[in-house]
Amino acid sequence: MPQSNNNKKKNIAIGAGVAAAALLLGAASYTATKPSDSAGGTVKEAAEGAAPSAGQQAGVYPELERLARRNAEDPLAQGRADAPVVMVEYADFKCGFCGKFARDTEPGLVKKYVDEGTLRIEWRNFPIFGADSERAARGAWAAGKQGRFWQFHEAAYADGSKEKGFGEDRLKELAQEAGVKDVGRFVRDAGSDAAKAAVKKDQEEAYGLGATSTPSFLVNGRPISGAQPDQVFDQAIEAAAKSAASQGKGSGKGGSASGKGGSE
Structure with missing residues (x-):
């Protein structure tokens, strides 16, 4: 019970801290599967109308930045754990525009x-299109448990x-295409309580x-x-890298790295 109460308090604190950004993201979410010609779309426009925290760029929220896990052992991430910029992606494998981003951008x-x-x-599973998505x-x-998440993703x-x-x-076929060595284990892992908890x-x-x-x-x-168009991400990443450099954050040199592939 004490652990449960601590988790509740943490969730409440996070919820309060990101309230402004949540409203912005929620207000724009109905267009989230439709590419926009404007950098950052409605979210960016709304965010730039809000007052940034001291030392922060407009539209950037420290509370959201802290959601980056930076776990070097995370098989659902690629890039250095100490990279100056972290892009967290919430996506669904049934989403057509997620696929477009994965293939084209x-x-x-x-x-x-x-x-x-x-x-x-850093990938986050965000299934919203029913049982197939889940x-x-x-x-x-489960593919990630055998170091083949990004190959499964592709x-x-x-x-x-x-x-x-x-x-x-079909999932077993994809696992084989991804080079998952133990498909029997893959099936067991995919149906496990641990998989359900991680996705949830x-x-x-x-x-x-x-x-x-x-x-x-x-x-x-x-x-x-x-x-969004490629230049939207280029601009956001380069602005974030510049801001991180000015604050002396993450050099991207040295430290632990987590890349595609690998094994457990």
């Missing part, structure tokens, strides 16, 4: 910013993949921010909704 961000140490990407999220988590978001659904047999944790974090659509992102505490 993310690879460029990895090559341009992750590989050279500026950016870390199964895919648990499957992705297979699940391949052009035409979501149209095949995410039934149990990510999902509740997203809902706590006011997100109701996918994809949604936080770039060092700056909310971005939808599969």
Whole structure:
């Protein structure tokens, strides 16, 4: 019971701390699956109308920045744990625009910013499209247990993949495509209470921010909704890196790293 009470207090504190940003993200979430021509879309415009904290860029919230986990052992993340910029991505494998981001934008961000140490990407499972979404999220988590999350991510978001659904047999096919060595273990892990708890944790974090659509992102505490044009992410990442440098945060040099692949 004491642990439960502590968790409740922590949730209340987080909820109070991100209230303003949650309202902004929630207000814009109905367009989160529709690309916008404006940088950051409605969220950015609303955020820039709010007063930033001392020393912070407009539209950047310290409370949201602290949601970055920076766990070097996290198989659902790629990039250095000490990277100056962390992009948290809340997404669903059934989401068409999440797939568009994964295929068209993310690879460029990895090559341009992750590989050279500026950016870390942390995935959060945010299934919102029913049972198929939930199964895919648990499957992705299970693939991560064998160090193949990002390979599963690539297979699940391949052009035409979501149209095949995410039934149990399809998940095993994706696991094999991803190079998961022990498919029997994958099936057990995907159906485990641990998988359900991990997915629920990510999902509740997203809902706590006011997100109701996918994809949604936080770039060092700056909310971005939808599969925005590449330059929106470039601008947000570069601004965050510049701000971090001015504050002496994360050099991206040395420290622990977590990249694609690996094994448990």
